[in-house]
Amino acid sequence: MSDLVLDASLALQWFLEDEAGRQYGLSVLASLSAKRAVVPILWFYEVGNGLLMAHRRKRITFDQIDGFLTRLKALPIDAAQQVPTDILELPALAQKHSLTNYDAAYLALAMRFRLPLATTDADLRRAGAAAGVGIVSG
Numbered sequence: 790m791s792d793l794v795l796d797a798s799l800a801l802q803w804f805l806e807d808e809a810g811r812q813y814g815l816s817v818l819a820s821l822s823a824k825r826a827v828v829p830i831l832w833f834y835e836v837g838n839g840l841l842m843a844h845r846r847k848r849i850t851f852d853q854i855d856g857f858l859t860r861l862k863a864l865p866i867d868a869a870q871q872v873p874t875d876i877l878e879l880p881a882l883a884q885k886h887s888l889t890n891y892d893a894a895y896l897a898l899a900m901r902f903r904l905p906l907a908t909t910d911a912d913l914r915r916a917g918a919a920a921g922v923g924i925v926s927g
Contacts, residue, residue: 791826791904793825793907794827795828795866796832796906798839799907800832800861805849810909826866827902832868840858869898879897886919886920888913892910896916
């Protein structure tokens with residue numbers, strides 16, 4: 790059983806030391822010693838791409854990416870089962886809450902499992918509040 794839905798941008802804060810507002814992300818990371826997170830499959834693509842872009846922008850070395858990915862694999866993060874029909878409903882949810890389709894994937898998961906969101910994204914936090922979804926406190 791999972792305890793929270795984890796946003797990819799928050800997870801990237803764990804490894805990108807120059808990110809603003811990093812303390813909240815680190816507190817969520819610390820909570821994973823006793824809790825489990827659930828993410829949409831999209832999360833893995835977003836985290837990988839975020840690390841690759843950070844490398845291309847010379848924020849981290851390519852060798853650091855390997856270390857970060859190894860540490861991520863050891864964390865209690867589960868991928869939610871998703872079917873195409875659920876994914877194809879995301880544009881309507883995104884439109885309703887003025888989100889990107891990607892962010893709607895996190896909101897939909899939080900709504901589906903009745904779990905709070907761990908995110909620093911202001912739009913996603915606002916949408917979560919409007920949809921009755923809690924936000925993980927830092």
